[in-house]
Amino acid sequence: MNSTTEKRRTLLIVEDDPALQKQMRWAFDACDTVVADDRESAINQLRKHEPAVVTMDLGLPPAPDDVSEGFKLLREMLALAPDTKVIVLTGQHDRENAVKAVGLGAYDFFAKPFEPELLSLTIDRAFRMHDLQRENARLAALEAGPLSGLLTRDPGMLKICRTIEKLASASVTVALLGESGTGKEILARALHVLSPRARERFVAINCAAIPDTLLESELFGYEKGAFTGAVKQTPGKIETAHGGTLFLDEIGDLPLALQAKLLRFLQERRIERIGGRDEIPVDVRIVCATHRDLKAQIRSGHFREDLYYRLAEIVVEIPPLRDREGDAALLAHAFAQRFARDNGRRTPVLAEDALSAIEAHKWPGNVRELENCIKRAVIMADGDCITAADLGLQVPDDDLEHLNLRAVREEAERNAVLKVIARTNGNIARAAEILGISRPSLYDLLGRFGLKKENVS
Numbered sequence: 001m002n003s004t005t006e007k008r009r010t011l012l013i014v015e016d017d018p019a020l021q022k023q024m025r026w027a028f029d030a031c032d033t034v035v036a037d038d039r040e041s042a043i044n045q046l047r048k049h050e051p052a053v054v055t056m057d058l059g060l061p062p063a064p065d066d067v068s069e070g071f072k073l074l075r076e077m078l079a080l081a082p083d084t085k086v087i088v089l090t091g092q093h094d095r096e097n098a099v100k101a102v103g104l105g106a107y108d109f110f111a112k113p114f115e116p117e118l119l120s121l122t123i124d125r126a127f128r129m130h131d132l133q134r135e136n137a138r139l140a141a142l143e144a145g146p147l148s149g150l151l152t153r154d155p156g157m158l159k160i161c162r163t164i165e166k167l168a169s170a171s172v173t174v175a176l177l178g179e180s181g182t183g184k185e186i187l188a189r190a191l192h193v194l195s196p197r198a199r200e201r202f203v204a205i206n207c208a209a210i211p212d213t214l215l216e217s218e219l220f221g222y223e224k225g226a227f228t229g230a231v232k233q234t235p236g237k238i239e240t241a242h243g244g245t246l247f248l249d250e251i252g253d254l255p256l257a258l259q260a261k262l263l264r265f266l267q268e269r270r271i272e273r274i275g276g277r278d279e280i281p282v283d284v285r286i287v288c289a290t291h292r293d294l295k296a297q298i299r300s301g302h303f304r305e306d307l308y309y310r311l312a313e314i315v316v317e318i319p320p321l322r323d324r325e326g327d328a329a330l331l332a333h334a335f336a337q338r339f340a341r342d343n344g345r346r347t348p349v350l351a352e353d354a355l356s357a358i359e360a361h362k363w364p365g366n367v368r369e370l371e372n373c374i375k376r377a378v379i380m381a382d383g384d385c386i387t388a389a390d391l392g393l394q395v396p397d398d399d400l401e402h403l404n405l406r407a408v409r410e411e412a413e414r415n416a417v418l419k420v421i422a423r424t425n426g427n428i429a430r431a432a433e434i435l436g437i438s439r440p441s442l443y444d445l446l447g448r449f450g451l452k453k454e455n456v457s
Helices: 017-025 041-047 068-082 096-104 116-143 155-167 184-192 212-220 256-268 294-299 305-311 327-344 354-361 366-380 405-424 429-435 439-448
Strands: 010-014 033-035 051-057 087-088 108-111 172-178 202-206 245-249 285-290 314-317
Touching: 010 017, 010 041, 010 327, 017 116, 033 041, 041 068, 051 116, 068 087, 068 096, 087 096, 087 116, 096 108, 096 212, 108 116, 108 294, 116 155, 155 184, 155 314, 172 184, 184 202, 184 245, 184 285, 212 256, 212 405, 256 305, 294 305, 327 354, 405 429, 429 439
Parallel strands: 010 033, 010 051, 051 087, 087 108, 172 285, 172 314, 202 245, 245 285
Antiparallel strands: none
């Protein structure tokens, strides 16, 4: 969502009794409730608000004692919005129609008269089911695409994914900057797969993993007899990637002598093999990555500034796992499922202390460290539950009660009221205006928070 504040979930109430409508809106005020009193208005509200959950009475006008209009509405709603969770309200002993409604695709049924607290639990469960199915659909869509290897819910990482999609078709060199294990190669491959070069090769070389004496021949190739052991003509990685994409991983570790040769290639788009005299034109897109601070290396004389600007026409900075809100737990579940499947075991459950430890850990090795940690725990855990001890992580002094949204919201409201009352020196009219509420509402808040009215004016 683009809004800075999270939008409350929308509940559609289809009920033709005005008094019951009012009662339900009051009972379910944690949601943004919209109401409808007949089939036509219900369809209009469904199209306008796209609610995740609907409660509906089967007996609707023009014949409230007949359920045919209700079943017609149920079929229409599920045809228009099949993911919507519809909770059907039936008569006390009308089990036959309740079963029929579920058979048509209703999420659940509830007998009238109902207990608001019990129906509220069913509505909350329906919202959670809708959210879960929507998330599963999103992840399934990702698995079918070039960014399938990068699971994330973090807004910053999702923005980076959209940036990669935009850059893929552009003819620019891209520098991916981020700590080791953050997924730089996955993004580099996505740039290739989404580009017009997708049918040609994606060639990767790790500049830090190959000794300096061999790196030049790996990149540029060599002619037969160029040096001892050069028994045949061998194209280098740059030449092999002709028409496709060359991924230079850990470019910050490239020796200065090779930096000059790479710069010349980027300027002229031609290479010479070691021991050769012919210039070979190569059409290749360059994507590079490093965990090093290239600008600091430029200042220290370890990286050429002119090469940096050739390689970093577009820079994408990838945040570490510790800065991706919620991603550690999401990835932990995915890795547990994958490694259990690979090892022929049932998927283990991550205990609450394990999830708390995962969320609190800083993960200096990022996704790669988390992956290894979960793999080890899946293999070594005795039962079907992975604990913080299985992960080798420390449980933080954390209380889930602090994450209760109602409590968090109430604390924020209390702090805001106290701050504004202090700023306005107890002037209720001015404080209400700043808070954007009425004076009676402010008095209600003061009463709820135990603040005496006589202390303000």
